[in-house]
Amino acid sequence: MGTEIERKFLLTSDAWRAEVSRSRRMVQGYLIAASAVTSGTSKSSVRVRVSGDEAWLNIKSSTLGVERQEYEYAVPLADGEAMLAQLCDGVVEKIRHYVARGDHEFEIDEFFGANDGLVVAEVELDAADEAFERPAWLGRDVSHLPRYYNLNLIGRPFSAWTAAEREGSD
Template sequence: MIEIERKFLVVSNDYKTKAFNHTRIIQGFLNTHKERTVRVRIKGNQGFLTVKGLSTSNGLSRFEWEKEISTEEAEMLLKICEPGVIDKTRYEVKIDNLIFEIDEFYGDNEGLIIAEIELENENDTFLKPSWLGEEVTGNIKYYNSQLSKQPFKLWKK
């Protein structure tokens, strides 16, 4: 139940031609405390409730627990979430034996595109595609829980 993940900004739309899947995601947060984030998500036609713990100092690892719930339950829980819903499309791209998840954001986070890759080990190496830009692993402003409170459109360019 430990998630090991690295995050990167995306510098082009080239990932779209390589994607084997894409899904619309709507999510909100019941709690955005840094030590325990509780997320409600509708991904396609599935609902999920997720609890994430505090990240390690390098931002690579943290506890994650997820449970599938009905979309009806997720819709009800979204109504009581903190302000700031995240709306995005997630594209999945397989490179070697790993899958990059690329999130293209809408609404208040329009213009932001972030790629994530989950690893088995913090020291795992992987091929970096040309559309992968600056690494932002551990930079809290790129966490979805923070984007819900301080969206991309409010950042100073």
């Protein structure tokens, strides 16, 4: 994998729902404490994710922005479930919906639990300045705001945000 270039957006409506090709429920937690990454004492986050009968470990650089180093490895489902239950301080639960547009596929994450009500779209790119089709339902780019990182949604979930933060204000 190596480098991930990803932009994250708020949504302006639910019109994307009519375009969903598939969906999958996911649960993920972090093996390195969120405070270590956000305080700058760690160069990466290490995540375990379980979806259906699959599990993965993901290592992502803690740099902010749209371009980060990322590595992902499949692990046995039983190991992934055990890590979530025994080694993570909390989890993020979501359904990921997939919507194809032009040459790209948007991943729309609909969160649950303490993050209920948060819905964001992500698109992976080959270059930070790559052009892509912007559907009418795609809103403000929030890629630069760390509060939208899944890692940070465990320590400070959407339910704890102010009204201004919920609207995407800085």
